[in-house]
Amino acid sequence: MILDSIKETSRKIHDREISATEIVVELINDVNNRDHILNAFTSFNSELLLDNAKLTDRQLSEGDYSGPLHGIPVGIKDIINVAGYPTQCGSGLYPNQVQSSDAVVTNNLRTDGAIFAGKTTSHELACGVTSAPASNPWNTNYVPGGSSGGSGVAVACGYVRAALGSDTGGSIRIPASLCGVVGLKPTYGLVSTSGVEPLSISLDHLGPITASVEDCALIMNSLAKHTGVDYTSELNQGIAGMRFGVLAGKPFSPMQPDVQQAFENALDHLRNLGATCINIEIPELEHTLAVEFGIIPLEAGAYHLNSLQNKPGLISPSIRTLLIAGRVIPESIYHRANTGRKLISRALRRAFEENNLNAVVTPSLPATAAKKNQDEFTFGDLSEHISVSYVRTTAPFNVSGQPAISVPCGFDSMGLPIGLQIATRPFDESSALRIANAYATSTDWQLIAH
Amino acid sequence: MTHEEIVEIVKSKLETDSILEPGFEFDIIAQDFAGRIGLDLSLNSLINDVAVNEQPDFDPSWI
Numbered sequence: 001m002i003l004d005s006i007k008e009t010s011r012k013i014h015d016r017e018i019s020a021t022e023i024v025v026e027l028i029n030d031v032n033n034r035d036h037i038l039n040a041f042t043s044f045n046s047e048l049l050l051d052n053a054k055l056t057d058r059q060l061s062e063g064d065y066s067g068p069l070h071g072i073p074v075g076i077k078d079i080i081n082v083a084g085y086p087t088q089c090g091s092g093l094y095p096n097q098v099q100s101s102d103a104v105v106t107n108n109l110r111t112d113g114a115i116f117a118g119k120t121t122s123h124e125l126a127c128g129v130t131s132a133p134a135s136n137p138w139n140t141n142y143v144p145g146g147s148s149g150g151s152g153v154a155v156a157c158g159y160v161r162a163a164l165g166s167d168t169g170g171s172i173r174i175p176a177s178l179c180g181v182v183g184l185k186p187t188y189g190l191v192s193t194s195g196v197e198p199l200s201i202s203l204d205h206l207g208p209i210t211a212s213v214e215d216c217a218l219i220m221n222s223l224a225k226h227t228g229v230d231y232t233s234e235l236n237q238g239i240a241g242m243r244f245g246v247l248a249g250k251p252f253s254p255m256q257p258d259v260q261q262a263f264e265n266a267l268d269h270l271r272n273l274g275a276t277c278i279n280i281e282i283p284e285l286e287h288t289l290a291v292e293f294g295i296i297p298l299e300a301g302a303y304h305l306n307s308l309q310n311k312p313g314l315i316s317p318s319i320r321t322l323l324i325a326g327r328v329i330p331e332s333i334y335h336r337a338n339t340g341r342k343l344i345s346r347a348l349r350r351a352f353e354e355n356n357l358n359a360v361v362t363p364s365l366p367a368t369a370a371k372k373n374q375d376e377f378t379f380g381d382l383s384e385h386i387s388v389s390y391v392r393t394t395a396p397f398n399v400s401g402q403p404a405i406s407v408p409c410g411f412d413s414m415g416l417p418i419g420l421q422i423a424t425r426p427f428d429e430s431s432a433l434r435i436a437n438a439y440a441t442s443t444d445w446q447l448i449a450h
Numbered sequence: 451m452t453h454e455e456i457v458e459i460v461k462s463k464l465e466t467d468s469i470l471e472p473g474f475e476f477d478i479i480a481q482d483f484a485g486r487i488g489l490d491l492s493l494n495s496l497i498n499d500v501a502v503n504e505q506p507d508f509d510p511s512w513i
Contacts, residue, residue, distance in 0.1 A: 188513060286492075286500075287492045287493065287495065289489065289492075290489040290490070290492035290493045290496065293489050294489060294490075294493060305467065305469075308469045309468050309469050309470075312469065312474070313471070317478070320474075321479050322482075324460070324464065324479050325486060327463060327464065327467050327469065328459070328460050328463045328479070333489075333490055333493065336493045336497060339497055340493050340497060345512050346507075346512070349509060400513060401512070401513040426511040426512055426513075
């Protein structure tokens with residue numbers, strides 16, 4: 001199943017060229033045929049889907065049209081509550097118990113007429129970068145990334161045009177980059193996390209993973225509807241005259257040679273579109289992971305204390321070690337990490353102001369998809385655990401809270417996708433989407449994996 | 451601090467928290483804890499050495 005863009009599908013639904021029921025029947029067939037291999041969905045309810053599609057068609061036949069998401073299937077990461085589905089967070093800690101109410105974001109989507117395609121696979125407790133048992137649609141021997149891996153897979157393989165993910169250290173942008181789709185982590189606090197199981201409340205963000213930048217903007221209109229901003233309004237204004245800071249040094253280097261080449265090609269392309277790219281170094285960013293890992297374990301360990309006390313056997317050893325670290329390491333580290341967070345955020349702000357930047361750009365990740373069961377990447381003499389490699393380029397913008405989007409910018413020699421990351425000033429999602437759209441619509445990297 | 455000393459700190463803290471599963475991998479947890487001391491040094495460097503030129507300013511949109 002390969003859908004048209006949300007905008008085009010919406011037009012067809014509105015003009016009665018296609019019904020929501022027809023779309024959903026095709027989706028069900030596709031999932032039944034392929035998802036035993038891809039494992040994008042952890043909870044998929046054909047009956048509920050069909051009921052919702054029929055309701056949508058009835059509404060439309062009565063002239064009740066809710067807008068561009070009406071009848072559009074959207075996948076929802078399985079840490080976000082959806083009435084009628086269980087929320088299990090990729091963990092045995094959570095019972096297979098149907099939720100009675102939506103999260104704020106899913107309520108927004110429901111109000112706007114979206115149909116929930118199902119719950120997508122999350123790495124256990126949204127705390128990891130592989131999302132087993134989900135597989136990368138470009139090569140099923142490789143991981144799709146995480147923790148929102150199922151959402152990346154569902155979009156990349158063409159089940160849906162859009163899915164929701166969460167991002168505490170990169171968990172939207174990592175699967176977006178590894179699966180060759182678009183992923184936006186909005187500004188911290190812009191999108192409600194109410195009704196969502198937290199990992200680390202002061203770093204958690206929710207946002208869309210989509211097949212195109214335009215789809216991403218349409219989903220943002222629903223997720224952040226309280227702002228009244230139309231995130232599609234600036235998409236086609238181009239980037240001539242814009243100034244981008246190219247972040248060099250640690251933590252962005254080292255990276256794989258194919259990633260480096262694709263990134264340099266992307267910079268050339270941005271210059272050809274009329275932007276100016278200048279190299280900048282921000283020494284504070286080298287300490288991003290000390291801040292990130294000084295906050296996450298303590299917040300996650302506090303949240304899951306009851307489970308550690310009463311059901312530790314239901315938590316996998318690696319996650320349990322992290323949660324226990326959160327109970328053991330001194331609280332003073334948490335407080336100093338928050339001081340460090342301020343310093344990193346101010347350093348980024350200074351870089352924007354002193355260089356009059358519209359955005360900073362980096363490779364989304366220093367490496368392409370890892371093989372399943374691969375533990376480390378090797379960069380020259382450096383061996384690095386894959387979770388550190390994947391998080392070190394994305395986490396700076398969880399720490400600073402700025403919006404950051406990943407768009408496809410090439411493939412490595414194995415045919416695995418590479419992503420370009422664009423981060424703008426806080427609450428300037430419109431510029432992030434505009435820059436990403438200018439790049440994406442003038443290149444050929446946005447493909448669907450078959 | 452020796453590995454054994456770290457293991458004892460971990461066990462003591464978990465006992466205080468009433469986290470008493472006998473099957474915990476204390477050696478792995480202690481190694482993880484030791485690794486985090488490196489992060490603490492990085493935090494020290496950030497706070498004390500790198501970000502020294504702070505000027506008072508305020509923009510409510512930034513964290």
